[in-house]
Amino acid sequence: xxxxxxxxxxxxxxxxxLEGLEKLEYRGYDSAGIAVFSDKVRTVKSQGRLAVLRxxxxxxxxxxxxxxxxxxxxxxxxxxxxxxxxxHSSMSRRITVVxxxxxxxxxxxxxxxxxxxxxxRSETDTEVVxxxxxxxxxxxxxxxxxxxxxxxxxxxxxxxxxxxYPDTLLAVRKDSPMIIGLGEHENYIASDIPxxxxxxxxxxxxxxxxxxxxxxxxxxLMDMDRKPVHHEVYTVDYDISAAExxxxxxxxxxxxxxxxxALSTCIGSRVHDGEITLDKLRLSDERxxxxxxxxxxxxxxxxxxxxxxxxxxxxxxxxxxxxxxxxEFRYRRPILSRNDLCITISQSxxxxxxLAALREAKANDVHVLSIVNxxxxxxxxxxxxxxxxxxxxxxxxxxxxxxxxxxxxxxLIALKFAQIRQTIRPEVxxxxxxxxxxxxEQLESIxxxxxxxxxxxxxxxxxxxxxxxxxxxxxxRGIDYGASLESSLKLKEISYVHSEAYAAGELxxxxxxxxxxxxxxxxxxxxxxxxxxxxxxxxxxxxRGAHVIAIVKEGCTDAETVADTVLYIPKTADxxxxxxxxxxxxxxxxxxxxxxxxxxxxxxxxxxxxxVE
Numbered sequence: 001x002x003x004x005x006x007x008x009x010x011x012x013x014x015x016x017x018l019e020g021l022e023k024l025e026y027r028g029y030d031s032a033g034i035a036v037f038s039d040k041v042r043t044v045k046s047q048g049r050l051a052v053l054r055x056x057x058x059x060x061x062x063x064x065x066x067x068x069x070x071x072x073x074x075x076x077x078x079x080x081x082x083x084x085x086x087x088h089s090s091m092s093r094r095i096t097v098v099x100x101x102x103x104x105x106x107x108x109x110x111x112x113x114x115x116x117x118x119x120x121r122s123e124t125d126t127e128v129v130x131x132x133x134x135x136x137x138x139x140x141x142x143x144x145x146x147x148x149x150x151x152x153x154x155x156x157x158x159x160x161x162x163x164x165y166p167d168t169l170l171a172v173r174k175d176s177p178m179i180i181g182l183g184e185h186e187n188y189i190a191s192d193i194p195x196x197x198x199x200x201x202x203x204x205x206x207x208x209x210x211x212x213x214x215x216x217x218x219x220x221l222m223d224m225d226r227k228p229v230h231h232e233v234y235t236v237d238y239d240i241s242a243a244e245x246x247x248x249x250x251x252x253x254x255x256x257x258x259x260x261x262a263l264s265t266c267i268g269s270r271v272h273d274g275e276i277t278l279d280k281l282r283l284s285d286e287r288x289x290x291x292x293x294x295x296x297x298x299x300x301x302x303x304x305x306x307x308x309x310x311x312x313x314x315x316x317x318x319x320x321x322x323x324x325x326x327x328e329f330r331y332r333r334p335i336l337s338r339n340d341l342c343i344t345i346s347q348s349x350x351x352x353x354x355l356a357a358l359r360e361a362k363a364n365d366v367h368v369l370s371i372v373n374x375x376x377x378x379x380x381x382x383x384x385x386x387x388x389x390x391x392x393x394x395x396x397x398x399x400x401x402x403x404x405x406x407x408x409x410x411x412l413i414a415l416k417f418a419q420i421r422q423t424i425r426p427e428v429x430x431x432x433x434x435x436x437x438x439x440x441e442q443l444e445s446i447x448x449x450x451x452x453x454x455x456x457x458x459x460x461x462x463x464x465x466x467x468x469x470x471x472x473x474x475x476x477r478g479i480d481y482g483a484s485l486e487s488s489l490k491l492k493e494i495s496y497v498h499s500e501a502y503a504a505g506e507l508x509x510x511x512x513x514x515x516x517x518x519x520x521x522x523x524x525x526x527x528x529x530x531x532x533x534x535x536x537x538x539x540x541x542x543x544r545g546a547h548v549i550a551i552v553k554e555g556c557t558d559a560e561t562v563a564d565t566v567l568y569i570p571k572t573a574d575x576x577x578x579x580x581x582x583x584x585x586x587x588x589x590x591x592x593x594x595x596x597x598x599x600x601x602x603x604x605x606x607x608x609x610x611x612v613e
Contacts, residue, residue, distance in 0.1 A: 001098040002086075003072040004178070005031060005195050005265055008169045009186025009216045013068030014057060016188070020048055020195035021070050025602060029072035030080035033094045035087040037161050037335055038065035043096065047084035049409045066216070068168060069159040069189075071098035074297040079123070084287065087161075088127040089464040090134030091119055094163050097133070099126040100191055101155035101176040108236045109151065129158065141165055142211060145172060146224055149209065155352060169214040173206050177350045179378065180204040180212055180219055182233065187214045194393060250600040252396035252494070256566055256586050257447070262391045262401040263579070264440040266408045269390065269439060271399050274430060276416045281385045283341070283367060288420045291341050294321045295366070297329050297357040298345035301403045301486055302371075306345055307580045308482035309410035315575060316418035316432075319582045326353035330360040336365075343413070344370045347394060347402040371409045387413070396601045398494050402584050403486060404443075407579050412437055414575075435573040439580070440506025442570040449567060453584055456549065456565060458590035464518040470497050473511070473541075474506040474585070476524035477534050483578035484524050487585035495593040504537040515581055517545030522585070524551045525559065526577035538562050551581050 003024030007013040017034045024137050032046025032259045046052045050072070057063055071086035077422040089096045106125035109132055114120065118131050132151060137144045141162055154177035162170070169191045171178060181188035181196035181203045188196045188222040189212070193203065193438070202222065210229050213220040221229040248254040270277055270298055294313060296306035298563055303325055324334070326344070337341075340360035346354045349372035358379055360367050367602055370383035373391050380386045380559040385584045389405035412537050416433060418424045424432075461469055472491060476484040484501035502511050504523070515521070531552075550563035559566045569580040 003076050003195070004069070004098050004157055004159055004189060004191040004193070004416050005071075006069040006098075006169050006171065006189035006214070007123050007186065008067050008167070008188075008214045009183070010066055011186060012062075013065055014063045017068050017070035018054055018057065019065075020188075020190060021053075023194040023197070024072055024190070024192055025050065027165070029074050030427070031082070031085035032068040032070070032072045033085045034063065034068060035089070035098075035161060036063040036068035036091055037096075037163065039094050041089065041161060041163060041164050043087055043089065043094060045082055045087070047085065056188040060508065066155060067161065067167065068394070069098045069161060069169065071159075072181065076102060076125070082124045084124050086124075086126060088122060088124065088130045088354065090130045090341075094132055094137065094306065095130045095134045095328070096160045097126060097130040099129060100157040101174075103128055103152050103156065104154035104187050105152065106154075111227070113505070113593050128152075129156075130372065133160070137162075138393065141168065141170060142213065142222070142226060145170060145211060146226075149174075149224065152280055167215050168320060170343070170429060171212040171214060172209065175352060175355060175378070177348070178206045180206055180214065180221075180559070182219065185216055189214065189232065189454070194288055194395070197236060202233050203236070204231045205234060205381075205383075209233075218601055227536045237367070239294040248394065249606065250590075252398055252400060252590055252600045253395055255400045256583070258392070258588065259401045259404050259583065260440040260444040261445060262389075263408055263429060263446055265390045266405045267412070267436060269440070271414055271433065276412055276419070276433070278412065278416055279385075279387055281369070282371065283385055287339075287367070288417055290339050291319050291417075292339040293341075294319050294338055295329075295340060295342045295384050296321060296345065296360065297342060297354060298324045299326045299351055299353055299359075301349075301399045301489060302345035302347060302354075302406060304482060304486035305403055305406040305410060306343070307345075307485060308407060308479055308568060311479045311482060312410060312575045313414045313417070316414045316424055317421055319421075324357070326351065326357040329353075329357040334360070336361060336364040338364075338367050342366045342368045344368060344379060344383070345372075345380050345406055346370070346377075346398055347373045347389075347391075347406070349374040349379040349514065351379070355379055355382070369413075371406055373405070373467055389449035397603055398490060398600075399409060400590075401518050401604070404551070404579050404582065406512050407440070408436075411576060420563050432573055435576055438570075439576060442572060443583060445570055448585065450587055453567070453587045454534070454591045457588050459590065460547075461595045468516070468518040468520070470520065471514070472497055472499040472520045473514070473546075474499060474501045474522045474524065475507065475534075475541075477504050477530040477537075478527045479574065479578055480509065480524040480527055480530070480581065483581045484522075484577075487524070487583055487589075490582075490586055494589055494600050495596055495598055496604070497592060497596075505533055507537060507540060512540065515544040519544075519546045520549070521546040522549045522551065522588075524581050525556070526553050526581055527574050527575075531556065551584055
């Protein structure tokens with residue numbers, strides 16, 4: 001969600017802060033600001049895009065100093081405006097803070113401070129941290145921070161400046177990501193790696209309630225008891241260009257086109273000589289044989305991957321699978337047994353609700369296997385086992401390669417578990433494995449239809465009434481219904497066109513009343529067993545005047561007799577079709593958004609990594 005950067009060095013801080021914030025724009029934000037310390041703290045902040053902030057900094061003649069913090073805000077407490085933007089300072093201006101997360105008990109803390117004469121400027125929960133720090137401050141920077149941490153509840157990543165310590169940047173985190181970048185005579189903090197990539201590839205991952213004292217030539221890590229903490233130094237293993245647009249207008253299109261390579265890496269690194277190797281799982285074969293139930297827990301697109309995964313895992317392993325929204329999981333008092341397995345899925349590895357669900361499962365002695373992209377992220381560190389998607393940096397808010405690589409890992413898990421449990425014959429295993437290995441090349445072939453899909457998006461936005469243009473239904477059965485959920489989300493989140501996915505058999509139970517002449521219905525029909533039934537559903541909506549785009553396997557040419565337009569995907573096992581069917585919809589959503597003049601990479605109100613409940 002929000003973005004944090006910080007700098008301690010011998011060069012001017014402001015250029016790095018502005019540049020670093022630009023690298024984090026993909027996380028989503030509605031305002032931004034920086035604070036730089038020399039003889040005093042100078043703060044510049046503004047509502048809107050970073051270009052507005054940069055103009056204000058330039059208009060002020062620059063902001064001089066070699067120590068500073070910066071922030072992009074996604075509003076939670078208080079409207080997006082200049083006053084509520086970060087950084088926030090205490091009444092005395094001695095303490096200045098940037099914060100990601102939510103301070104859950106900020107109201108009683110604020111009331112307590114106001115009763116003691118503290119005057120607040122903003123509506124934010126973050127200002128409470130600055131004011132409380134100053135109120136408790138006794139000259140001991142770390143000691144005071146520990147007092148503050150004992151008083152606040154919630155999630156946080158904090159970057160803190162104190163005017164009594166003109167060479168020191170203070171940082172701490174809990175349930176919200178924070179890295180410490182390690183440079184030559186300069187060090188950094190950031191909420192994500194791209195912010196520091198132009199300056200260093202080496203970094204620490206700060207753990208929960210670990211404190212960092214950062215200076216130009218040193219980084220000191222400690223726990224809440226002030227005992228030293230020692231961490232492995234990580235090195236970014238992807239090329240800097242992977243976090244750049246590479247000639248594309250938007251990161252989203254670049255990442256759509258990166259999917260064949262991402263899939264090839266994700267699958268190819270785990271398949272050797274006809275066998276699947278799952279990254280040294282601690283989960284033993286005996287434990288896999290005795291799994292009673294699998295709980296798949298995720299949010300957003302990752303939840304859609306889990307919905308597809310339920311069909312695939314149950315079909316191959318015969319293990320019952322429950323799919324939960326992470327935000328609901330722990331609040332419904334899930335029934336968990338020690339022989340269950342919990343699979344949590346998160347692109348960032350920092351999704352707050354998914355992390356909370358993981359902890360709920362572990363508290364009930366359930367083994368947790370996580371599927372994440374970000375190496376060393378909170379979910380990765382706290383899981384019993386982790387399988388990385390190896391998708392590389394995904395910058396666009398709307399996930400593409402993150403989703404398809406999550407599916408690939410799920411396919412690998414399902415096949416490996418089925419082999420261990422002997423629920424499929426060896427020849428079936430080898431046939432499915434061969435189909436799985438073909439997916440990267442097959443996905444690449446779908447791009448041949450890009451111009452056709454672009455024209456479909458344009459035609460849909462240039463015909464019919466506004467109501468027709470702004471309502472789309474996507475239908476499917478079985479696995480195709482799971483794929484329809486993700487396809488629908490892609491369309492609405494970046495183009496703002498209202499889109500709903502429905503299990504096709506449910507249309508007649510109410511939803512078909514919404515079909516009127518010209519309504520676009522996209523029918524996903526790739527399951528051999530259900531194909532004829534889906535075609536019947538297409539005829540039902542056509543009879544009500546719908547305009548139908550069908551997505552089917554190659555060879556299903558009879559679909560052309562009932563649909564207005566047919567898009568073909570290469571033939572593959574029914575279990576794997578979701579990887580291919582989602583790609584035409586990613587392209588359709590992208591070109592619809594372009595047609596409507598939307599900012600594809602930064603859709604309104606959304607953030608890349610949702611680190612608050």
